[in-house]
Every structure is written in structure tokens, then in C-alpha cells.
Amino acid sequence: xxxxxxxxLELFSKYxxxxxxxxxxxLFVLFGVLRALILNSISKRPGxxxxxxxxxxxxxxxxxxxxxxxxxxxxxxxxxxxFVSILAVAAAVVLAFKELIMCFxxxxxxxxxxxxxxxxxxxxxxFRGFVIEKSLLTTKILEIGPEKNSQQTTGDIISLPNSxxxxxxxxxxxxxxxxxxxxxxxxISHEEKLPSFEKEILEIGEKFCENYLDAAKKTIxxxxxxxxxxxxxxxxxxKIIVEEGKDFSVLIKLPVKNNEIADVEQExxxxxxxxxxxxxxx
Numbered sequence: 001x002x003x004x005x006x007x008x009l010e011l012f013s014k015y016x017x018x019x020x021x022x023x024x025x026x027l028f029v030l031f032g033v034l035r036a037l038i039l040n041s042i043s044k045r046p047g048x049x050x051x052x053x054x055x056x057x058x059x060x061x062x063x064x065x066x067x068x069x070x071x072x073x074x075x076x077x078x079x080x081x082x083f084v085s086i087l088a089v090a091a092a093v094v095l096a097f098k099e100l101i102m103c104f105x106x107x108x109x110x111x112x113x114x115x116x117x118x119x120x121x122x123x124x125x126x127f128r129g130f131v132i133e134k135s136l137l138t139t140k141i142l143e144i145g146p147e148k149n150s151q152q153t154t155g156d157i158i159s160l161p162n163s164x165x166x167x168x169x170x171x172x173x174x175x176x177x178x179x180x181x182x183x184x185x186x187x188i189s190h191e192e193k194l195p196s197f198e199k200e201i202l203e204i205g206e207k208f209c210e211n212y213l214d215a216a217k218k219t220i221x222x223x224x225x226x227x228x229x230x231x232x233x234x235x236x237x238x239k240i241i242v243e244e245g246k247d248f249s250v251l252i253k254l255p256v257k258n259n260e261i262a263d264v265e266q267e268x269x270x271x272x273x274x275x276x277x278x279x280x281x282x
Contacts, residue, residue: 106162107136205236216255
């Protein structure tokens with residue numbers, strides 16, 4: 001008998017997983033006996049059949065939860081090794097496919113939240129352009145630039161990884177249904193020329209948008225009302241900018257059709273150059 005007990009103990013020592021298996025079996029036996037006793041006691045107590053059925057179901061659920069909890073603690077040591085291994089594998093997978101996962105997540109965000117559509121004019125991390133294609137991994141844009149203030153398309157196609165949508169700021173310039181409120185800045189070397197230039201360029205700006213100003217106001221106002229925003233000033237306006245007390249610029253802000261931004265920019269630039277020649281400014 002002693003040899004049998006010793007052999008059994010050695011077996012348990014050699015195979016550590018046998019002990020939790022044995023205790024798990026005993027727990028199931030104990031659970032079955034305890035459940036049968038409690039349900040039998042409920043059946044004998046006074047009350048309607050419906051009340052007894054509901055009570056039996058509740059008791060069975062609570063006993064099951066208790067059994068699962070006991071088994072979890074019983075197997076915790078073995079499960080701990082398993083979970084550590086799973087976490088290590090998961091961490092390795094995340095590190096290996098980090099960029100791919102971020103691109104997929106960014107693409108899902110773009111498609112679910114409708115941040116922009118094909119044809120919209122967007123800017124992400126300094127890259128500007130018209131969206132020509134979007135997928136779960138990348139967004140393709142027709143580049144605008146390359147200068148910061150340029151409104152012309154370069155003809156180059158830029159593929160942006162959608163991971164940028166998670167970590168970089170996104171500017172959508174096409175929310176106003178075909179219109180944008182754009183600003184153009186022109187440097188003036190002599191302050192005495194500011195009033196005349198400001199007046200003339202404002203007249204040019206008013207002339208550009210006079211044919212669609214009412215339509216732009218209606219479209220932009222409708223969007224702002226829908227989103228609960230304050231309607232911005234839409235009429236062409238100018239502003240004098242003073243930089244460090246010595247450099248002067250004139251900013252003109254006006255509504256522009258998205259497909260005419262580059263044309264408006266070029267017309268304003270030509271007017272600016274002609275005005276410089278006419279007034280002999282540097």
C-alpha cells in the first residue's frame with residue numbers, strides 16, 4: 001500500500017498537470033452532487049411549478065459560474081504560461097505588421113466616418129490634392145503644389161498610407177459642396193501703396209465671384225445650419241497684415257469654386273505683377 005501511494009505521488013510529481021486534472025474531475029463530481037441535492041430540495045419546497053423552475057435555473061447558473069471560477073483558479077498556473085505565450089506571439093505579430101494594421105485601421109476610419117470622398121480636395125501632413133481613389137490601405141491624390149500657396153495641380157499622383165489618417169491632421173476643403181473660402185496673400189514693399197492696392201484687388205475679387213456669390217452663400221449657409229455652425233463671412237474681404245512692424249501684406253478672402261481655385265490664383269497673381277510694374281514697386 002505504501003509503495004502504491006509513493007508511486008502515485010511520484011507520478012504526480014513527474015507529471016504536474018495530472019493534479020489539476022484530478023481536482024477538476026472531483027470538482028465536476030462535487031458540482032453534480034451539490035446541484036442534484038439543491039434541485040431536489042427546491043422541488044420539495046412549497047410554491048408553484050413556475051417559481052420552482054425559475055429558481056432552479058438561477059441556482060444552476062450560479063453553480064456553473066462558481067464551477068468555472070474554481071476551475072480557472074485551479075488551472076491558473078498552467079493558463080498563465082499559455083497566455084504569456086499567446087501575448088508574446090501577438091506582440092510579435094503586431095510589431096511585424098504594425099504599419100499594415102495602422103493602414104487598415106485608418107482605412108476603416110475613413111470609410112466609416114466619411115471624412116472625405118473621391119473628388120474632395122484634402123491636405124494631410126503637407127500633402128495636398130484631389131482624392132482620385134481610396135481603399136482600406138491607401139488613398140491616392142492628384143497633387144496640388146508643390147509650393148505651399150500654389151493652387152495648381154502638378155500632374156503627379158501621391159499614394160498616402162491610411163495610417164497617416166490616425167496620426168496626422170486632415171484638412172478637407174470640399175465640405176461646402178463645390179465651394180471653398182480661400183485666402184490669398186500679397187506682399188507690399190511700400191506702405192503708402194497699401195490703400196490703393198487693397199481697393200483694386202478687392203474689386204477684382206468681387207468681380208470673380210459676382211456670378212456665383214449668391215449660390216455660394218446659399219450652399220455654405222445650408223451646410224452650417226445642418227452642422228449647427230456659425231455662418232462665416234462669405235463676401236470678399238481684405239485685411240492688412242503687418243509682420244514685425246516692417247513687412248506689409250494684403251490678404252484677400254473670397255468664395256471660390258473648387259474647380260476654379262487655380263484659375264483665380266493665376267488671375268490674382270497676374271494682377272499683382274501688373275500692379276507692381278505699373279507702380280514700380282519691388
